[in-house]
Amino acid sequence: MADEAGPITWQKGEKQPNSCKDAPFALLYIGHLAAIAGVAATYGKTALNESLNENANANANADTEEYNGYIYAVVATGVIALIVSTLAIVVMIPAASILIKASLIFSVALMGLFTVASFAAGSFGMGIFFAIFFAISICYAKLVWPRIPFATANLRTALYAVKSNFGVTFVGYIMQIVAFGLTILWSLAFYGVQAETITCVQVQGADTCEDTVNYGYLFLLLLSLYWSAQVVKNVMHVTVSGTVGTWWFSPEEASFCCSPAIGGSFFRATTYSFGSICMGSLIVAFIQALRALAEQARQNDDGNGILICIADCILSIIQGIVEYFNQWAYVYVGIYGYKYLEAGKAVIQLFKTRGWDVIIADDLVGNVFFLVALCIGGITALLSRYVLGTTTDWIVDPNASSYYMWGGFFIGLMVSVVSLSVVDSAVNAVIVLFAEAPGEFQDHYPELSTKMREAYMSAYPDLM
Secondary structure (H helix, E strand, C coil): CHHHCCCCCCCCCCCCCCCCCCHHHHHHHHHHHHHHHHHHHHHHHHHHHHHHHHCCCCCCCCCHHHHHHHHHHHHHHHHHHHHHHHHHHHHHCCCHHHHHHHHHHHHHHHHHHHHHHHHHCCCHHHHHHHHHHHHHHHHHHHHHHHHHHHHHHHHHHHHHHHHHCCCHHHHHHHHHHHHHHHHHHHHHHHHHHHHHHCCEEEECCEEEECCCCCHHHHHHHHHHHHHHHHHHHHHHHHHHHHHHHHHHHCHHHCCCCCCHHHHHHHHHHHCCCHHHHHHHHHHHHHHHHHHHHHHHHHHCCCCCHHHHHHHHHHHHHHHHHHHHHHHHHHHHHHHHCCCHHHHHHHHHHHHHHHCCHHHHHCCHHHHHHHHHHHHHHHHHHHHHHHHHHCCCCCCCCCCCHHHHHHHHHHHHHHHHHHHHHHHHHHHHHHHHHHHHCHHHHHHHCHHHHHHHHHHHHHHCHHHC
8 A cells, every 4th residue: 555655744643532622612513502692582582572573373274283284294205315314324234336336427427417408508608617517527536437336335335334323323413403403593683683673664654674783683683693503413423433544443333233333433523523623613704794794785785795705616626625634533532532723733734745635635425425315305205206106194285295295305315415415424434544554444344344455555556
């Protein structure tokens, strides 16, 4: 492998002591949540009650029992989507190579379809645009096709790790519930601030409200929203990385559904490493809030449109760099418990030393997740139509098959995104661990290791 070609200038990761890393950022996040809760309780509840009271008479005669059927339908569809997503992970293991090849062909075919459709519609500008990307996608597919076996081995290893610790997927669902609750809390705060800052007057018997935006309040609220979203996402990423790391180094602790590795990794992510998670999440959230503010200003014509567009472009590039850094830094945080910046520096140095910059640039697995998510959504839609369309005991309208299909499709997509994001985090962890600790992989999983090593040597002979 590449470590035999020259001197190693990086130090192998070591388990860090159990102590709170980057603690000030954890305290800052908790304090900010307390502030949001205070605003929601003080202003949001009152504003919401006033709005509900205004509509109370209009809905006084509504039959609330008629909504029960829709609630049952959503729950039933969610259960179907959960079952389909679980089976999909099992099916993906033997079909990994086929899925990667299919996803590449699908992306090329999609660009070709857009090209033909644009020219057929008489939009020659868009046709030329898509034709260029069609040609690029063909060249890219041809370039990376020999690397499919390594991507297959990587994906298959990650799927085995997730399958061996399948309970980690439920951490993803729990974090989505947490995200939903935080979004409701934020919505109450946003509604309360909006009610307090917007002035309305009666003009000819109708309320007229000022159409101005307080960008200071808006920025703080958007920062809160994006920060919480990033924290939830990265807690799951760190938990999965820690679980895969335990599976890699200590299989006896991570070999069944609800293994100790899952609980231990989740505990570390929400305690010792929570400050590191909050730190990196805050950086991304700050950039996202600035971009959202720029978009709001552009829509309201509050400033020079060209300058706003340039600023948004620059922020987009910076956001991509930071998210790329976080993607790999949090693998080290999950596996070893490093501080945020230390983890990022260590993993980037690892890739540079191994010469793996080109390997992590090949995102063949990401296309698979998109294709699988569409398949899960489609299967969930068909099953929902069948189950809900033939049940009359607790479904309001069994004849509304199209609604059940579309609802099943979108619910299937949402559920699949959670389970596939777990696999995505596992893939990243496997890449880091294979670069850093191939010996342990060979000792504990010789069959998987041999296939991955052979695929690596075939795909990247220059890095040996």
